Amino acid sequence: MVAENLAQVQKNINESCNKINRDPKEVTLIAVSKTKPVEMLKEAYDAGARVFGENKVQEIVDKYDQMPSDVKWHMIGHLQRNKVKYIVDKVAMIHSVDSLRLAETIEKEAAKKAVIVPILIEVNVAQEESKFGLKPEEVVPLIEQISDFSHIQIKGLMTIAPYVDNAEENREIFRELKKLSVDIAAKNINNVTMSVLSMGMTGDYMVAVQEGATMVRVGTGIFGARNYAL
Numbered sequence: 001m002v003a004e005n006l007a008q009v010q011k012n013i014n015e016s017c018n019k020i021n022r023d024p025k026e027v028t029l030i031a032v033s034k035t036k037p038v039e040m041l042k043e044a045y046d047a048g049a050r051v052f053g054e055n056k057v058q059e060i061v062d063k064y065d066q067m068p069s070d071v072k073w074h075m076i077g078h079l080q081r082n083k084v085k086y087i088v089d090k091v092a093m094i095h096s097v098d099s100l101r102l103a104e105t106i107e108k109e110a111a112k113k114a115v116i117v118p119i120l121i122e123v124n125v126a127q128e129e130s131k132f133g134l135k136p137e138e139v140v141p142l143i144e145q146i147s148d149f150s151h152i153q154i155k156g157l158m159t160i161a162p163y164v165d166n167a168e169e170n171r172e173i174f175r176e177l178k179k180l181s182v183d184i185a186a187k188n189i190n191n192v193t194m195s196v197l198s199m200g201m202t203g204d205y206m207v208a209v210q211e212g213a214t215m216v217r218v219g220t221g222i223f224g225a226r227n228y229a230l
């Protein structure tokens with residue numbers, strides 16, 4: 001099932017790109033494997049997946065050793081400062097930076113391990129109470145503070161859109177994130193690029209791709225529903 005689902009999601013991404021004359025190569029599919037057993041990740045790997053998303057430090061640490069070394073791990077969940085040290089040299093990108101204190105910890109731990117960590121700034125575009133992430137107006141001030149950290153590279157923005165039945169309802173959210181990234185790119189802040197836009201999940205990734213996503217994070221659509229009771 002995993003291989004078929006993966007192929008279907010990739011096909012949907014390609015078709016969404018074709019509709020708006022985008023090169024599908026611009027869009028990276030992140031297979032969100034949180035809560036799923038390593039056997040399922042290996043099925044996805046065998047079907048070609050190399051980029052995996054997890055939202056818990058412990059799960060990245062556990063799965064890291066059990067999967068081939070060419071896997072790229074993306075930390076997409078809320079990150080506690082005291083856990084940064086466990087993953088800072090294991091992840092290809094941290095999508096969920098939303099405070100100066102967290103960035104300072106990443107900088108410190110990355111320096112210790114002599115790595116440079118690509119990060120995204122998480123923006124709560126929809127301003128949902130329950131979500132992490134900065135308000136849009138807080139993004140530039142934080143980026144300006146982090147931009148000269150030598151072990152962090154700001155690569156773009158990430159958002160988690162609300163859960164909706166009709167993906168069209170999130171189109172405006174994706175547009176707003178894209179607009180914010182264009183505005184920030186125009187400021188030409190040293191060491192900062194806005195090359196990555198991480199937006200879109202199982203319910204709405206096709207709309208996100210049409211609105212400029214360069215990374216979509218798809219879990220359920222590839223691995224099936226999650227059972228948090230396990």
Ligand SMILES: *Cc1c(COP(=O)(O)O)cnc(C)c1O
Pocket residue numbers: 032034055076077160201202203217218219220221
């Ligand atoms: C779980 C998760 C996803 C994937 O959600 P699906 O709806 O299963 O595709 C994407 N992004 C983040 C931040 C997540 O925590």
